[in-house]
Amino acid sequence: MHVIVTRPVGDAEPLKSTIEALGWRVTLAPLIDIVSNDIPADALRDATSLIATSRNALTPALGSLIDLPFFAVGPGTGAVARGIGFTKVVEGPGTGAELVPIIASRRAELGERPVYLRGDVVAFDVEGALGEAGIKVKAVNAYRSVAAEALDPPMIKALRNGDIDAVTLMSPRTAKTWARLVGALSPPVQLSGVTHLCLSDRVVEALGQTEKDFKVLVALHPNLEEMIALVKRLAANSKAE
Template sequence: MTRPESGPEPDPLRDALRAAGHRIMQAPLLSVTLTGTMPSLEGAQALIATSRNGLRAVAPVPGAALELPIFAVGPGTAALARRLGFRRVIEGPGTGAELAEVIRTEADPVAGALIHLAGDTLAFDLKSALAPLGFEVRTETVYRTETAPALPTEVADTLRRDELDAVLLMSPRTARVYAELVADPSLAAAARRLRHFCLSEAVAGELTPLGPVSVTVARLPNSQEMLALIAREAPDSP
């Protein structure tokens, strides 16, 4: 698994895979630093969370924020929003572009600003997508990310021994970092023998520099569909 550690929060995808009997190695390719502050809610009609990290960064959530609707990018982020106490969670299908369409139909451009709880690197620019429709989006950086300089030693050694079956890639940026790291001559051949389970076509597209590799994409960009993908493609992987 290559996505960032979830801190004290459980990782439902990891836990579900372990419950199904899979052995997991953690190789977080991004590290996350949370700011720990809630942006000003003045004039806000709703919040937007495009990752679980955006929610973790403002927890515990003040009561005034919990009263606002929150647009969550997909089921995993929506589930965390509910656990944190948000009373009205509007769940998107899984990508920023799809969430923009949900916001277009559910929010009112004249009802107030939308507060996007964002990281320092945006996979999709909601502000640019929604501004032409009359929405005011305030993009608030509540966490920052840094890329890993290398795979964890234990993971790299296991890869070299051809003892890994597959890699899970949940974002385009993570896939891009992964492709750069496994281009190392000592890893490249073994990496090409792995199965690559990707959240979306955008994620899969970042693997092009690796050449011909086994790539399978989830039917929808969310954790539940990743689980379904792995159940279909690797039901007997220990």
């Protein structure tokens, strides 16, 4: 079995190593490049708590703020926060939409100046949703994401030869990028033999395809742990066949 992992290079290793441990071949093909922004010191100076909906927003530079409450979108981001030194970490199930009510239920921990560390492109408007709940946050762009402009020639060759069994898609933007780049290939490639392992229903929607067009499997919950479980499920199904 040959699986394509499309995560940014810095995020791909846990999924890659898990798939390889199953005896499958893995090719890294990042469709989104993450570029950290230099955050001005005054942007965080008066922060009373931090919110992050991606591990990409976290850097060692936050080490001076580790005593603040930290609201993480999911277990993966929470683990990175603890790795930096944060001890007051509250984790959501994995999406911004699910994190908002958790934050709202613990607003006393936010203090007067909560800071939301975000990227330039977000799947859900956390800032707006918190505003509707009466919580004002200061949004700081901690990173930006740059989409790939083309698939690598070896990837295109593998697609044409039917040498790819599955591809992981962990964000709506990654799914859109994959669909755009594959759709631009001429002559078209056949994807009926490729299982698309999607983090959530929103990722499937962004893909612009349905199970009628090609095979799609969706994680039970939108986090890395459930994506790994999804890969193991596919592995078990493949052995059964």
